[in-house]
Amino acid sequence: MPSLTATPASALEIYDTTLRDGAQAEDVSFSVEDKLRVAQQLDALGVHFIEGGWPGANPKDIEFFRKIKTVPLRNATVVAFGSTRKASNSVRKDKNLQALVDSGTPTITLFGKSWSFQVTDALGIALAKNLELIEDSIHYLRSKNRRVFYDAEHFFDGYKANPDYALQTIRRAIAGGAERVILCDTNGGTMPWEIREICRVVKQECPVPLGIHAHNDSEMAVANSLVAVESGIVQVQGTINGIGERCGNANLCSIIPNLQLKMQRPALGDKLTHLKDVSGFVTEIANLMPNKRQPYVGDAAFAHKGGVHIHAVLKNAATYEHIDPAVVGNRRRILVSDYAGRSGLLEKVEAYGISLTKNHVKLQELVETLKERESQGYQFEGAEGSFELLMRKAMGSHRPSFQLLGFRVIVEKKQEHGLLLSEATVMVQVGNVVEHTAAVGAGPVNALDHALRKALEKFYPQLREVKLLDYKVRVLSAEKGTESKVRVLIESGDHKDKWGTVGVSENIMEASWQALADSIEYKLLLTDR
CATH class of the missing domain: 3.30.160.340 (Double Stranded RNA Binding Domain)
Known part of the structure; x- marks a missing residue:
């Protein structure tokens, strides 16, 4: 097996689908303004393509494509996403294709079925008809001067079930004018050794550059993406923080540094230092809890707690850190605990x-x-x-800003189905002044918080x-x-x-x-x- 560093040095393309596939994650809902702000962050990070959404699916994405035209982007190309035409429509009467054209993006990603099971059971059409849909949909978009990437949906499952038909779908996409063919592990169940073998076969058959689009249902999306690159694939699709439907998509926050730092495959160049900031920005905009244990960009990625670890890492960071955290915009953290010992605490004390x-x-x-x-x-x-x-x-350098004289919290419920009432009373002393206040809240802690602030805010x-x-x-x-x-x-x-x-x-x-x-x-x- 060739080493990771032996991969041919062809240019890689980073294709971000946070705004489309990521937006399909449970608990995630981007507004149009959210999507515009995230797109600007992705552009500043240096990704090559930003998939903005599916203009044929909802009005919000139509509005996004209208507004993004006014946003200056330096690095990224905005891409519209959609499906091949319906079997009952001609290309000119298919609303999905017309919405893609109307989006105005120079590049369009079109997906079609590569798994015979999906064609017969999901679409309910003949296998030959599906081939027709793929080719003439892409040909129509090419006639409108659009660059087309073809997402071969369920490709790996399709290849394992019927390799001849899966390859036929790709050939028809290329015949229609697709400039990239993206091999999709849509159900996320393919193993890395299967990805490697199938990618190598397809690369020999396919005259256009290939891409990989992996889902994380078996916790293999990052590994599968890297193995695909090792096998000669040049476009890597994924999302920031791996957000996406079900178990998520391939996590670009892991893929990109792995490509650059472990495989010596330049992806973003010196912009890698912005990675943690972009990860945090998307987390905030998506209103999600940050994953502190996320590799590279998580707050715990370079956190040290054990005394032996701390003592060693303060001497030489390479003892317990696989990269310099600053390379991805992160930082080393020495955790405070009873495991830390004097070396760890000394480092913390000096930091203050x-x-x-x-x-x-x-x-x-x-x-x-x-x-x-x-x-x-x-x-x-x-x-x-x-x-x-x-x-x-402990050092004798802190003087309390206030002194608690007492607090009382009352929780009252008058009827079985009545609302709870929480009220807190706080008495504190600031200097020689005693302040006594009361407040209500959504719960007892909220009421106590309100009462304490009310007592102290005048000071x-x-x-x-x-x-x-x-x-x-x-x-x-x-x-x-x-x-x-x-x-x-x-x-x-x-x-x-x-x-x-x-x-x-x-x-x-x-x-x-x-x-x-x-x-x-x-x-x-x-x-x-």
Whole structure:
């Protein structure tokens, strides 16, 4: 088997389908403005083709193609996507084909059936008729001066079931004028060794460049895409973060750095440093939770927790990092935990501008305090705001911004089907001033949050910028039932920063208070910097 570096050095094309295939993912819904913003980010990343949508399928995509014409793009070509004509229509009377022409894109990707089973059972037409649909649909679009890529849908399943017919569909697409033939693993069930063998056979049969479009139903989409490139395929299709229907599409955030850094196949050049930012942008626009364990671009991709790991990586990053995280726009993170030891904590302490030696008594005290807190159930890996406050308190450099004098939370339900009412009362002291406020909320924690802010905002107006972004509760000792200790993790943010804080108690309101109070204290600490 040839090595990955032995692949012929033909130019690769990165084809992004986040705005079409990615938009079909569960829980994802892009507005037209969302799609325009994502397209600009993809263009800045340097992808070669952006599949904008299916103009024959919905009005939103028609509007996108109208508006994208006014957006200057430097690197990418916008592509419209659609299907071959219906068997009952001529090409000139097929609404889907007319919508593709009306989209105005210079390049169109057309998909057709390559699996005989799909032709007879899904379309309900004869195999010969399907070949006719493929060829004359592409020929018609070529007559309108459009460049056409042909997506051979279900190709690998089709080839395994009936290789002669699957190859016939490709030949007819090329006869119609297709400039690229994209081999699609639409059901996502093909294995890499099958991809390799089939791609090599098709490459010998096919006079035009080939592409790969893989789905991730068997967790093989990235591997299948890379094996296809190794086998001579030049266009790689996928989505940012791998979002897509069912289990998703091939993840370009893994494919692109693997191509460039592992296979020495230039894909984006020096724009690879923007990869993490684009990944995060799409996650935010899609309103999804970020996958922190995603390779290359996840927050945990270069995070180190074990003391042995930390000690080694601080000496030489190559001991536990397969690439320099900065190459993909990421960064190294030293996690705070009772596994970290003095080396890890020293690195964290110095990152906050505090100079200590490895044998300093304060550092050892901090190690012991951290271990004691984590034995109680505190977790500082996702709560670095609380950790910095803990560290500064241990160093004697933190002065609290307020003092709690007391709080009370009332939850009332008057009827079986009536609404719950949550009300919180907070008494705090700022300097010599005592403030006593009350507030209602959607739940007891929300009410407590509102009451605390209400009490403090007159002293610290910058707290109006803070939003609670995420709230998680974990039961730490379930065997005690409702008496179990819980850990509350809160993520807060403003227009510039995000930070996590933590609280632990047998009482969920006490744990929530600890995390909320730390969140406020940390915001004020950021303001003072």
